Amino acid sequence: MAGWIGRSVICVLAALLLASSTIASLDGPFIIANKKAKLTRLKSGSERVSVSIDVYNQGSTTAYDVTLNDGGWTQDIFDIVSGNTSTSWERLDAGALQSHSFELEAKTKTMFYGAPAVITYRVPTKAALQEAYSTPILPLDILADRPPEKKFEWAKKLLVKYGPLISVVSIVVLFVYLVATPSKSSGPKGSKKKR
Known part of the structure; x- marks a missing residue:
């Protein structure tokens, strides 16, 4: 009987400790980023990649010195047409959304596997910069031979x-x-x- 009560008390204390650590971790910024890429075939036979990244702060406090870096687009495959692959914001309030987009032109026919974008931000209660990653994109079949669309x-x-x-x-x-x-x-x- 005493062993059963001791185990029950330990289980309850462990559950409370886990719940309090979970609640404490929610007591700050929580960054979620969604990365999307879209291919567009141009008449000249080249192809453009439109990239957009939405950065959300789902946490309960503001994130400061937010930096987005999407450096996985190698220069031997892509040229930047418009925008930059990185940007920064002074702050990202709780519940806020920031979007960033840029456009690239493909130079080489290949299957491209893009890496997630990296978001770094500062939390006032912590000394070290925090990191978050965007969702990865699906593989892009760049300049692939596609059959022409049929008439109807x-x-x-x-x-x-x-x-x-x-x-x-x-x-x-x-x-x-x-x-x-x-x-x-x-x-x-x-x-x-x-x-």
Whole structure:
């Protein structure tokens, strides 16, 4: 009996310690970053990569001296067309969002695996800079040979996207038409009674 009570007390104390450390860690900035990349084929046969990174502070206090660095875009594969791969903000308040974007042009045909962006920030209660990482991007098949779109590919895409909606609207219109038009049996010939 005494062993059971001792184990119960230890379990409760461990749970309280874990809960208090979790609550203490939530008592500061909590940075979440989402990185997205989109390929766009240009008429000249080259390809552009549009990169956008959203940085959120999901914590309960402000993060200071926030720096975003997305240096994984190697210069032998990409040229920067617009923007910079790094930026900084003086502060990121609790619940705030900052976005950063830039555009690159691909020089080499390759399969590119991008690294997450690195976000560093300062918390007033800690001496060392804190680090957070963005989500990684899916591999980019740069300058890949893609088959040309077929002539009626756009019609197929529209049919797949809006087909169910078109069929429902067609059924409703047909039903309204059938209800609204008089039937042929209710005409003058149908009203005569046989004697």
